[in-house]
Amino acid sequence: MTxxxxxxxxxxxxxxxxxxxxxxxxxFLPFHFLALGLAISGEAQxxxxxxxxxxxxxxxxxxxxxxxxxxxxxGGLRLLALENLAWxxxxxxxxxxxxxxxxxxxxAFLASVF
Amino acid sequence: xxGMLTVSLWRGGTEGRYVDYDVPMRExxxxxxxxxxxxxxxDATLSYRFACRVGMCGSCAMxxxxxxRWTCRTHVSKVVSRGRLTIGPLENLPVIKxxxxxxxxxxxxxxxxxxxxxxxxxRSDPIERIAPDSAARVAADAAIECINCGVCYxxxxxxxxxxxxxxxxxxxRAWTLLNDVRDAGNVERLAxxxxxxxxxxxxxxxxxxxxxxxxxxxxxxxxGLKRRTAQAYLRGEIKP
Ligand code: HEM
Ligand code: SF4
Ligand code: SF4
Ligand code: FES
Numbered sequence: 001m002t003x004x005x006x007x008x009x010x011x012x013x014x015x016x017x018x019x020x021x022x023x024x025x026x027x028f029l030p031f032h033f034l035a036l037g038l039a040i041s042g043e044a045q046x047x048x049x050x051x052x053x054x055x056x057x058x059x060x061x062x063x064x065x066x067x068x069x070x071x072x073x074x075g076g077l078r079l080l081a082l083e084n085l086a087w088x089x090x091x092x093x094x095x096x097x098x099x100x101x102x103x104x105x106x107x108a109f110l111a112s113v114f
Numbered sequence: 115x116x117g118m119l120t121v122s123l124w125r126g127g128t129e130g131r132y133v134d135y136d137v138p139m140r141e142x143x144x145x146x147x148x149x150x151x152x153x154x155x156x157d158a159t160l161s162y163r164f165a166c167r168v169g170m171c172g173s174c175a176m177x178x179x180x181x182x183r184w185t186c187r188t189h190v191s192k193v194v195s196r197g198r199l200t201i202g203p204l205e206n207l208p209v210i211k212x213x214x215x216x217x218x219x220x221x222x223x224x225x226x227x228x229x230x231x232x233x234x235x236x237r238s239d240p241i242e243r244i245a246p247d248s249a250a251r252v253a254a255d256a257a258i259e260c261i262n263c264g265v266c267y268x269x270x271x272x273x274x275x276x277x278x279x280x281x282x283x284x285x286x287r288a289w290t291l292l293n294d295v296r297d298a299g300n301v302e303r304l305a306x307x308x309x310x311x312x313x314x315x316x317x318x319x320x321x322x323x324x325x326x327x328x329x330x331x332x333x334x335x336x337x338g339l340k341r342r343t344a345q346a347y348l349r350g351e352i353k354p
Contacts, residue, residue: 084337084341
């Protein structure tokens with residue numbers, strides 16, 4: 001069977017990215033709350049957690065997570081606008097713009113922590 | 115005339131396989147011409163469907179090199195890839211035989227979406243005048259030219275993953291009637307398209323729009339249904 005051609009279209013890929021980023025967020029959210037939990041449960045624990053989060057690898061993954069959140073949020077806002085406002089052409093370009101903006105956010109974060 | 119083309123056609127029902135045929139290449143030739151050539155010259159038992167050959171009837175849609183298309187209006191030169199064409203029945207529908215998909219689920223969903231006009235007047239009433247530039251008529255006109263070909267239905271992955279999903283064409287049809295001021299069935303229609311497999315199942319991929327041969331935009335029609343069903347729900351006109 002040949003590859004179904006609609007699965008190579010930019011907006012189909014945008015939907016795939018949206019789903020994967022949503023799932024990734026759902027998986028990582030508990031860890032985020034764990035960190036917050038540690039922060040309020042005691043200073044010593046928070047100290048050691050913060051030291052742990054100083055590691056480059058941890059900073060990198062934080063940047064990735066932030067990028068994933070940004071792409072999911074911007075992509076989600078694009079869909080909400082498409083469904084609730086007057087129709088607007090050029091959705092593929094908007095989706096691309098969302099990816100670029102999300103990467104910019106992630107890189108800006110990286111630049112600020114290193 | 116420029117040599118031969120290798121054409122793989124789906125043979126059999128759901129269980130089947132692609133069979134290769136060599137078909138002479140012509141200067142201008144549609145994908146439907148190719149299928150017809152095979153049936154006339156290679157195997158008369160090849161099953162497929164067409165009627166008008168001019169893009170009016172919507173019966174000739176097939177999957178051509180992985181993409182659903184109206185074959186009577188698709189030129190071979192535009193879609194041939196490395197001297198090959200692979201032609202199968204439409205996706206997301208049962209296969210009857212060879213290139214003929216069973217369209218019944220597709221049309222049953224038009225009925226489920228209340229895609230039938232519900233008259234508000236009788237024949238003795240005067241004919242209703244409708245301003246062509248009224249907002250409702252403009253919205254209906256933008257979506258009305260559907261030829262029921264099933265191309266969008268075949269390109270929609272939500273149809274593929276959710277057997278209850280009414281699909282782009284039926285919902286697009288419901289949208290045109292919702293914007294027809296003569297129609298009296300809109301409360302039932304809104305309720306019908308707000309159910310589980312209705313407009314809210316659509317993920318706005320726009321695959322339907324990208325593939326529709328008439329360049330219609332079912333995604334926009336469905337977005338309209340999403341808004342109108344939400345409003346009707348908030349006003350208490352339809353129940354969850
Ligand atoms: C930051 C603001 C957010 C916005 C604007 C947003 C927006 C959206 C929208 C509009 C959808 C529906 C997409 C569709 O119809 O296909 C969606 C789906 C989803 N979201 Fe979010 N979301 C946000 C945050 C999150 C977070 C924090 C999580 C993680 C828990 C998340 C997880 C998901 C998942 C798993 C889906 C389902 C994806 C799918 O069915 O394809 N979202 N989001
Ligand atoms: S926009 Fe909606 S109807 Fe169109 S392909 Fe996507 S899910 Fe299907
Ligand atoms: S909306 Fe377009 S693709 Fe879908 S059935 Fe109608 S004409 Fe065919
Ligand atoms: S044969 Fe009628 S649309 Fe192609």
